[in-house]
Structures are given as structure tokens and as C-alpha cells.
Amino acid sequence: xxxSPYVRKAVSVQRTMGLVLxxxxxxxxxxxxxxxxGVLVNLAISTITAVGAEALMLHLRKRPVAIAVGDLSAxxxxxxxxxxxxxxxxxxxxxxxxxxxxxxxxxLYGGLGxxxxxxxxxxxxxxxVAFPALMSQWPPAGQLSFDTQxxxxxxxxxxxxxxxxxxxxxxxxxxxxxxxQTVDAVLQGSAFGALGGRGWEWISVGYVxxxxxxxxxxxxxxxxxxxxxxxxxGISTLFWLLDPGRFASPLFHLASGGAMLAAFFxxxxxxxxxxxxxxxxxxxxxxxxxxxxxxxxGAYPEGIAFGVLLMNMCVPLLDMKTQPPxxxxxxxxxxxxK
Amino acid sequence: MLRELFRFHGGxxxxxxxxxxxxxxxxxxxxxxxLVVPLHQSLGSPAIALVEPGQRVLKGERIGxxxxxxxxxxxxxxxxxxxxxxPALVPHASGLREPAVIIESDGEDRWAEPEHINYRITPPxxxxxxxxxxxxxxxxxxxxPTHQKMRPGSGGKTRTLVLNGAECEPFITCDxxxxxxxxxxxxxxxxxxRHMLQAEEVLxxxxxxxxxxxxxxxxxxxxxxxxxxxxxxxTRYPAGGAKQLIRVLTGIEVPHGERSTDYGVQCFNVGTAYxxxxxxxxxxxxxxxxxxxxxxxxxxxxxxxxxxxxMDELVRLCGxxxxxxxxVMGGPMMGVRMPAFDVPVVKATNCVLAADDKxxxxxxxxxxxxxxxxxxxxxxVELQPFELYWFSRSKNFGKAQEYHLxxxxxxxxxxxxxxxxxxxxxxxxxxxxxxxxxxxxxxxADQARERFEFRNFRxxxxxxxxAAKLAAKAAETRAKLAEAGTxxxxxxxxxxxxxxPKKALIAAALARAKAQKAEIQPQNTDNLSPQTQAEIAxxxxxxxxxxxxAVPASTAPAPQAADAADLPDEPRP
Numbered sequence: 001x002x003x004s005p006y007v008r009k010a011v012s013v014q015r016t017m018g019l020v021l022x023x024x025x026x027x028x029x030x031x032x033x034x035x036x037x038g039v040l041v042n043l044a045i046s047t048i049t050a051v052g053a054e055a056l057m058l059h060l061r062k063r064p065v066a067i068a069v070g071d072l073s074a075x076x077x078x079x080x081x082x083x084x085x086x087x088x089x090x091x092x093x094x095x096x097x098x099x100x101x102x103x104x105x106x107x108l109y110g111g112l113g114x115x116x117x118x119x120x121x122x123x124x125x126x127x128x129v130a131f132p133a134l135m136s137q138w139p140p141a142g143q144l145s146f147d148t149q150x151x152x153x154x155x156x157x158x159x160x161x162x163x164x165x166x167x168x169x170x171x172x173x174x175x176x177x178x179x180x181q182t183v184d185a186v187l188q189g190s191a192f193g194a195l196g197g198r199g200w201e202w203i204s205v206g207y208v209x210x211x212x213x214x215x216x217x218x219x220x221x222x223x224x225x226x227x228x229x230x231x232x233x234g235i236s237t238l239f240w241l242l243d244p245g246r247f248a249s250p251l252f253h254l255a256s257g258g259a260m261l262a263a264f265f266x267x268x269x270x271x272x273x274x275x276x277x278x279x280x281x282x283x284x285x286x287x288x289x290x291x292x293x294x295x296x297x298g299a300y301p302e303g304i305a306f307g308v309l310l311m312n313m314c315v316p317l318l319d320m321k322t323q324p325p326x327x328x329x330x331x332x333x334x335x336x337x338k
Numbered sequence: 339m340l341r342e343l344f345r346f347h348g349g350x351x352x353x354x355x356x357x358x359x360x361x362x363x364x365x366x367x368x369x370x371x372x373l374v375v376p377l378h379q380s381l382g383s384p385a386i387a388l389v390e391p392g393q394r395v396l397k398g399e400r401i402g403x404x405x406x407x408x409x410x411x412x413x414x415x416x417x418x419x420x421x422x423x424x425p426a427l428v429p430h431a432s433g434l435r436e437p438a439v440i441i442e443s444d445g446e447d448r449w450a451e452p453e454h455i456n457y458r459i460t461p462p463x464x465x466x467x468x469x470x471x472x473x474x475x476x477x478x479x480x481x482x483p484t485h486q487k488m489r490p491g492s493g494g495k496t497r498t499l500v501l502n503g504a505e506c507e508p509f510i511t512c513d514x515x516x517x518x519x520x521x522x523x524x525x526x527x528x529x530x531x532r533h534m535l536q537a538e539e540v541l542x543x544x545x546x547x548x549x550x551x552x553x554x555x556x557x558x559x560x561x562x563x564x565x566x567x568x569x570x571x572x573t574r575y576p577a578g579g580a581k582q583l584i585r586v587l588t589g590i591e592v593p594h595g596e597r598s599t600d601y602g603v604q605c606f607n608v609g610t611a612y613x614x615x616x617x618x619x620x621x622x623x624x625x626x627x628x629x630x631x632x633x634x635x636x637x638x639x640x641x642x643x644x645x646x647x648x649m650d651e652l653v654r655l656c657g658x659x660x661x662x663x664x665x666v667m668g669g670p671m672m673g674v675r676m677p678a679f680d681v682p683v684v685k686a687t688n689c690v691l692a693a694d695d696k697x698x699x700x701x702x703x704x705x706x707x708x709x710x711x712x713x714x715x716x717x718x719v720e721l722q723p724f725e726l727y728w729f730s731r732s733k734n735f736g737k738a739q740e741y742h743l744x745x746x747x748x749x750x751x752x753x754x755x756x757x758x759x760x761x762x763x764x765x766x767x768x769x770x771x772x773x774x775x776x777x778x779x780x781x782x783a784d785q786a787r788e789r790f791e792f793r794n795f796r797x798x799x800x801x802x803x804x805a806a807k808l809a810a811k812a813a814e815t816r817a818k819l820a821e822a823g824t825x826x827x828x829x830x831x832x833x834x835x836x837x838x839p840k841k842a843l844i845a846a847a848l849a850r851a852k853a854q855k856a857e858i859q860p861q862n863t864d865n866l867s868p869q870t871q872a873e874i875a876x877x878x879x880x881x882x883x884x885x886x887x888a889v890p891a892s893t894a895p896a897p898q899a900a901d902a903a904d905l906p907d908e909p910r911p
Contacts, residue, residue, distance in 0.1 A: 003431070003675070003761065003763065003764050003767070004666075004668075004670070004671060004672050004673050004674070004675075004748075004750050004763065005670060005671045005672070005750030005753050005754050005763070006666065006670045006671075006673065006693065006697075006698035007352055007353075007508070007670045007671070007698065007754065008701075008702075008753070008754055008756075008759065009350070009352070009754055009755050011712075011755065011756075011757040012702070012705075012757050012758075012759070013705050013708060013757050013758055015757065016708070016710065016757050064703075067703055067705065068705075071705065073708075111706060112705070112706045112708060113706035113707050113708045113709065113758075114706070221711075221715075270708050270709045270710045270711065271708055271709055273709075275709055275711050275714065275722065275724070275725075276714075276722065319725075323722065323741070324720055324722075325720065326594075326719055326720045326721055326742045326745050327346070327347070327581070327585075327591055327593070327594075327718065327719040327720050327745065328581070328591040328592055328593025328594060328596070328745070329591075329593055330591060
């Protein structure tokens with residue numbers, strides 16, 4: 001090294017990404033145990049696809065391949081893509097999702113650190129728009145054997161209306177749209193557990209555990225998870241109190257769908273998110289607001305992905321308008337000691 | 339009494355590596371045979387040399403006078419003979435040479451007669467001049483001329499005098515050892531500074547990883563019966579930055595570009611206070627300082643080193659290991675890589691680190707920024723370092739300045755924590771350099787444009803003046819001719835040549851030009867020996883004879899035409 005500082009903390013992109021992968025493991029384990037091991041197969045498929053695509057794109061872009069593949073960022077993207085897809089999507093859908101995330105969203109925009117949008121969320125949105133039926137088949141807890149799951153993933157007959165149920169969010173939406181049922185009545189259905197979707201609520205707990213680990217390791221800050229959970233809980237509480245027959249409880253909203261995965265792993269993506277403390281709060285809070293609106297009034301049962309993408313667009317503005325004051329320019333700086 | 343301390347944002351906690359160099363007391367480094375004392379050893383202007391080669395000097399004799407308001411004197415660090423005043427390699431990363439006084443020591447180390455003043459009864463301006471002439475500068479590393487800081491703020495008072503003994507950089511222990519061993523002198527210097535600043539309170543801030551120094555300073559304060567408070571501050575780099583320490587001790591944030599005295603605070607390094615004590619109580623100018631030698635050496639330690647001692651001679655005292663690649667002046671966070679091993683120790687040299695690949699490993703490859711904001715969390719100035727990085731990379735210097743690039747103190751915290759191993763500070767140095775260069779260019783261009791515009795204006799003015807002059811002259815001539823015309827009118831009425839006064843004017847001009855040409859032509863034969871001139875004259879006569887013979891043959895108008903062509907042009911402005 002020619003110039004100071006001559007010493008560095010023992011940190012690296014690889015370490016950061018490795019810790020994120022580690023933090024995802026509780027949720028994945030819960031997923032494999034409660035829903036079935038199909039998710040592991042899809043994780044393997046997406047990881048291989050993403051790493052292969054990453055290496056190919058780096059090669060085409062004439063960048064050093066080994067260093068960039070070694071930073072594990074492609075693996076993180078692959079895992080997040082898989083975890084927000086239904087665990088029994090056919091293999092080619094997973095491949096498509098991983099390719100969209102790595103090739104289109106990441107490398108066409110300039111590679112690691114340059115993408116304005118969250119790769120996993122673009123993958124999710126593009127696939128749910130292109131293949132709405134396949135992307136809506138969420139198996140209920142413990143009802144599909146590994147063989148069935150494997151057959152479905154590897155392209156077996158997809159006559160599965162009988163075996164896959166609606167997700168909790170989906171069931172609630174359909175139930176409420178029919179106009180005859182109240183929230184309570186819908187929640188009596190078999191898709192629901194104590195908190196949210198049956199089985200899925202414990203996967204959410206796994207994600208929370210991983211998220212707390214990331215907070216303790218200071219990989220993420222408290223701003224985004226708190227703002228996301230706070231706004232989602234706040235607005236759903238408000239409307240739930242106003243009309244419990246039409247609006248689900250905050251606990252239901254937090255434990256359903258991808259809320260906890262989003263709060264700790266999606267919203268907190270540093271590359272495509274806001275960077276200032278106030279910007280982070282607005283960014284994550286905005287996502288929660290959009291997600292709640294779409295869940296209740298939109299055309300899709302889950303709205304987090306769209307919320308993330310819409311807020312991704314606002315990041316440059318948020319960052320610009322929320323620059324924190326620098327040393328000596330705080331309002332109370334001058335007379336601080338007086 | 340427990341003082342309420344304040345926090346500054348960010349900061350890092352690198353391994354301190356301080357214990358190895360504090361095991362033995364401060365030792366005196368031997369007098370080197372040859373000392374190189376650079377003239378430029380303070381912030382501001384370099385000193386002006388007062389000695390000539392061959393001159394004998396005594397230790398402490400002034401060899402350079404302060405070269406302006408922001409400058410300080412330099413002194414002979416030992417007795418000996420001035421060998422040269424010439425550019426020499428100085429401890430600067432650029433490797434450029436700067437003027438220095440080179441002294442060959444006589445080994446006697448004989449002091450010059452000390453000068454004394456009583457600062458209590460001397461007018462403050464004279465005390466400041468005395469301190470300037472004693473060469474006292476900030477010894478924390480910034481070498482700001484101390485006399486310029488020895489004046490009270492507005493209202494003739496200063497609320498708080500801060501003594502900086504934080505010493506937050508890893509490896510460096512020179513202030514620690516000075517406080518342990520010479521606390522009395524520091525307290526005495528602090529009392530002088532308090533008097534000069536008319537300070538109400540004195541706070542001595544020391545990082546809490548130096549319990550021995552804190553104890554020694556407390557004892558010295560008590561022994562002197564002074565009202566000064568020794569405050570242990572949390573160990574967190576860069577707590578020793580003047581503005582950071584002022585923030586921690588008083589809660590006051592001094593913005594970039596403003597002076598702390600305007601906020602009622604002034605801050606001095608403990609080593610500086612000791613030098614003030616030596617100058618005003620003992621009459622000894624600044625000729626040596628405490629230097630920590632550490633890093634890749636067998637026996638790290640602290641030495642009292644004469645200014646001008648070559649660093650390699652100093653490092654040799656500590657047993658440098660063979661794989662030392664280069665020397666660093668200062669610490670690992672903000673230190674400067676030396677261009678050679680034999681550069682001299684200067685007033686700014688608080689530490690010399692021997693660097694090898696194990697201690698300071700080569701930088702890992704730079705990876706893309708992932709906007710993790712670790713740097714923003716670590717920045718003590720609360721900048722957004724990654725934004726400055728993006729702006730620097732894209733050479734968007736305007737935006738970089740808008741995001742407070744120049745508030746950056748280059749402490750290195752951001753680069754220290756960056757998981758992508760981006761040498762962030764280098765990007766800021768690059769941007770600052772580019773902005774300064776552009777400002778210089780712009781200033782030069784502005785000056786050139788002004789000069790050009792003035793030149794155009796001057797030319798226009800001169801043209802107008804000349805035209806007016808010519809017109810006046812022409813009118814005069816015309817008047818004269820008219821006069822002559824009326825006088826000779828009857829005789830010359832038919833003469834065709836005199837008809838037109840304009841033709842007369844041209845004829846006159848032609849005659850003048852011819853005369854001028856004749857005058858100019860022989861110039862290249864002016865400075866010759868009489869003999870040669872005689873020869874040339876001979877040749878000329880021969881040629882004239884030939885020309886005279888040739889004239890009848892040629893047509894007469896030819897030479898006239900040539901003459902007309904030779905008419906000197908209007909002299910170009």
C-alpha cells in the first residue's frame with residue numbers, strides 16, 4: 001500500500017455475504033422441515049444457475065472472474081430468489097428467475113453495487129407476471145412428500161390443484177372478495193395457523209432469528225427492519241381497530257407471506273436501498289405502506305416485491321434529500337458544551 | 339469531580355500496539371555526524387536561511403528566521419559547521435527536494451548563550467515573537483506555528499485551554515512517555531499558555547489506555563498547585579484530532595474552516611506545551627523532540643532525537659529487521675510513507691515506523707462498493723464517504739464539494755472499515771488535488787484573460803493616440819506647405835511635382851526611410867578590428883565602382899521600385 005491507512009479491519013464483501021447466507025439458514029431449515037425438502041432442490045438449482053451466470057457475465061464483461069464469484073453475492077441473490085418463489089415451482093422457472101436477477105438486473109446495470117433494483121424482487125415480479133399460476137402454488141405445511149415435490153420441480157404432471165392450497169394471504173383475499181365472509185370466518189380455514197399461514201409462521205420466526213443475528217453482527221442497521229415492521233404493524237393495527245371484519249390483524253400481516261424475510265433480508269439490501277439514516281426509515285416505511293395497500297386493495301395477494309421496486313426508484317431522491325448534517329454543522333453544535 | 343463527556347460520531351478501534359515501545363524510558367539518540375535541517379518545518383512559509391556554508395554554529399543558534407507571519411524559526415540542533423544550504427530530500431511522500439541547512443556536527447554539542455524573557459511582564463506581542471524565534475510549532479504532527487495560537491479569542495479571553503494528550507494513533511507513544519517522564523514541564527508550559535490565552539479553565543485530555551500518563555499528569559498538576567483538570571477520554575481513534583477532542587471535552591463542534599478560538603477554545607499538543615516551557619522558562623529553542631520508533635524492529639522505544647537526524651540512523655538503534663520495506667512517518671492510519679530511509683527527523687516526526695509486509699500487508703484487490711454505509715458509520719466528521727467516492731470516481735468534483743469533501747480530515751477510518759477494500763482516502767486526496775489544480779488553472783486563466791483584455795484596450799488606445807498625433811502632424815505639414823505654396827506660388831505654379839502636397843509628403847517619407855536604411859545597413863561591421871574595417875572599406879569602394887559602372891546598363895527605375903518596396907511598415911504594436 002502506498003498511502004495511509006496502512007492497516008485495515010479484517011472485513012470483506014465475502015464475509016458480509018457469508019454472514020447473510022448463514023443468517024438465512026434457520027429460515028431454510030424451518031422451511032425444509034415444515035413444508036418439505038423441495039426448497040433445498042430449488043436452492044441448489046438457483047445457486048448453480050446464478051453462479052454460472054455470474055461467471056459467464058464477468059467473463060463477457062472482461063472482469064476478473066475468480067474474485068467476483070468468490071464474493072458470494074451471486075449465491076445470496078440465488079437464495080433470496082428461491083426463498084421468495086413457491087418451493088415447488090418447476091426447475092426452469094427457478095433458472096429463469098436466477099438468470100433475470102443475475103444477468104439482467106445485476107450485470108446489465110454494471111455488476112455488483114451498480115444495480116438500482118433489487119435483483120430478487122425483479123425476478124419475483126417478472127415471474128409472477130409471466131407465470132401467475134405457477135407462482136401461486138404454495139403447498140400447505142407437511143402435505144406433499146419429498147417425492148411429489150421432486151417430481152413437480154423436475155417437470156412432472158402439474159395437476160396439483162388438489163394438493164396445493166391457497167396461501168394465507170390469498171385465502172383471506174379471496175374470502176373477503178367474495179363479500180360473504182369476515183376475516184374471522186376466513187381465518188377458521190385450514191390454511192391458517194396460530195399467527196399466519198400454517199407452517200409458514202414458523203419459517204418467519206426462523207427469518208427473524210437470522211435477522212437478529214445480522215443486527216448483532218452489525219451487517220444491517222436497525223433502521224430498515226424497524227421502519228418496515230413498524231409501519232406495517234401500525235397501519236394494519238389502525239385499520240384492524242377500525243373494522244376488524246374487513247382488515248386482518250397486525251400479527252397476521254407480519255407473520256404472513258414474506259414479511260419477515262423482507263424485513264431483514266430484502267428491504268435491507270444495501271446496493272439498491274437508501275443509505276442515510278432518515279432515508280433508510282423512509283425507504284423501508286414506504287415499502288411497508290405500499291405492501292399493505294396492495295395486500296388489501298391491489299390485484300396481487302402479496303405486495304412487498306412491488307413496494308421494494310417502487311421504493312428502489314425513489315432511492316436517489318431519498319438519499320439526496322436526507323443528507324445528514326456533518327460535524328460542526330449541527331443546529332446545536334456551537335453551544336454544545338455551554 | 340466527574341466531568342460530563344461528549345461523543346463524536348463514528349471512529350474505529352484498531353489494535354493499539356503501544357505497549358512494546360513504553361517498556362523503557364526515553365533514551366537520548368546519539369548526535370549524528372551530519373544533520374539535515376529543512377527550512378520548511380512549519381505550516382505556512384519556510385524559514386529564511388541566516389547562515390552560510392563554512393560558518394560555525396552553536397547548539398540552539400538560529401540558522402533560519404521565520405519567513406512571514408505564518409512561519410517559525412529553525413535552529414542548529416547541535417554545534418558544528420554549516421556544510422551547505424541546498425535542496426535535500428525531506429520527509430514528504432512526494433520525494434521532492436527542499437532547501438535545507440546541512441550541518442556537520444563537532445560532537446561537542448555546545449549550547450549557544452540562552453535568551454530569556456519573563457513572559458509575565460513582557461508585552462504579549464513580544465512573547466509571541468520570542469516563541470516564534472524559538473521555533474516552537476505544534477508537535478502533534480500538524481506543525482502549526484504555536485505563536486499564532488497564543489492569543490486570546492474575542493473579548494481578550496479564552497474559555498477553555500485544551501491540552502491534547504490523547505495520542506489516538508496506533509504505535510505512537512511519544513506523548514505518553516513525555517507525560518510520564520516530564521509532566522512538570524508540560525504543566526509549566528500549560529500555565530504559560532493559560533496566561534497568554536487568558537484561559538478560564540485548562541483541560542488535559544488523555545485517552546484512558548494511558549493510566550500511567552494520567553497518574554503522572556495528575557500528580558504534576560497537584561504538585562504545582564495548579565487548577566487544571568486531567569480528563570481520561572474513551573480510547574477511540576481519532577479522539578486525538580483537535581476538533582474531536584474539543585468535542586469530547588466541551589461538546590463544542592468547531593466547523594471546518596473556522597478557528598476554535600472563535601468558540602472560546604484553543605488546543606495544544608502536550609509536546610508543544612513542553613516546548614513552550616523549554617523556550618520561555620529555560621531559554622531553549624526547539625532543537626529536539628521525542629520520537630517513537632516502532633514497527634518491524636527488535637526493540638521499539640522512544641528517543642529524544644535532534645532535529646535533522648537521519649531516520650535510518652535512528653531506526654538502527656532499535657534493531658530493524660532485514661525485511662523492512664520502507665519507513666512511515668507517523669502512525670499506520672495517517673502516516674506518510676518516506677521516499678527514502680535517510681530522510682531527516684523533523685519537528686513533525688512523532689513516530690518512525692519500520693514497515694514490512696506482515697505489519698502493513700499489501701492492499702487486497704479493490705472490489706466494487708456495495709453501499710453498505712460502514713464508512714458513514716465510521717466517519718468522525720459524519721460525511722457520507724461512499725458518496726464522495728462515487729463523485730470522485732466520476733470526477734464530479736462540484737458534487738463532491740457540495741457533499742463537504744473539504745471537511746474530510748483524512749483520518750482513514752472509512753478505508754479502515756471498508757469491506758470492499760477501497761482506498762477511499764486516496765480518492766479524496768485525488769479529488770482535492772484536482773480541485774486545487776483546477777482552481778489554480780482558473781485563477782491563471784482569469785489573469786491571462788484580464789491581461790489579454792487590457793492589452794486589447796491598450797492597443798486600441800495607442801492606435802487612437804497615434805492616429806490623432808498623425809492627423810495633427812499632417813495638418814501641421816499641410817499648413818506649412820500651404821504657407822510655402824502661397825509664398826512660392828507665382829514661381830512654382832507650373833511645377834508639376836509641387837502641385838500635390840500629398841506627393842511631397844510621400845517623397846519626404848521615402849527620403850527619411852532611405853536615410854534610415856543607410857544608417858542601419860553597416861551595423862554588422864561595427865565591432866571589428868581597424869584592419870578588417872579597412873579591408874571592408876576597400877571592398878565597399880570596389881563594389882561602388884562596379885555598381886556605378888553597371889547603372890547605365892540597367893533601367894533606372896528598378897532601384898527606386900526596390901526602395902519603395904523597402905519602405906518600412908507602420909511599426910507593429
